[in-house]
Amino acid sequence: MVYYLIICRSLTYAQRTAHVLERAGIPGYVLRAPKLISKEGCGYCVRIPERRLTDALMVLRREGMAPKQVFLQSADGEYSEVKA
Numbered sequence: 093m094v095y096y097l098i099i100c101r102s103l104t105y106a107q108r109t110a111h112v113l114e115r116a117g118i119p120g121y122v123l124r125a126p127k128l129i130s131k132e133g134c135g136y137c138v139r140i141p142e143r144r145l146t147d148a149l150m151v152l153r154r155e156g157m158a159p160k161q162v163f164l165q166s167a168d169g170e171y172s173e174v175k176a
Contacts, residue, residue, distance in 0.1 A: 094142040099125055099161040106136035116151040118144045129163050129171050
């Protein structure tokens with residue numbers, strides 16, 4: 093499957109992001125950010141389904157929680173940064 097990873101600055105921020113998304117009806121799962129895309133080495137991210145990115149970004153911006161970075165995780169496991 094294809095997912096988007098919303099990179100967060102800390103575990104707490106990732107948990108808050110997932111909570112805000114859940115309240116809006118968007119499933120979000122907190123994960124350790126893959127080393128390939130984590131610049132700080134021990135980051136966290138929130139994984140959301142491909143079809144929900146636009147809604148998720150709109151909700152997060154409305155709540156004042158603009159994402160640090162967003163990556164597309166393709167079905168073959170490759171990552172590519174998305175300009176959010």
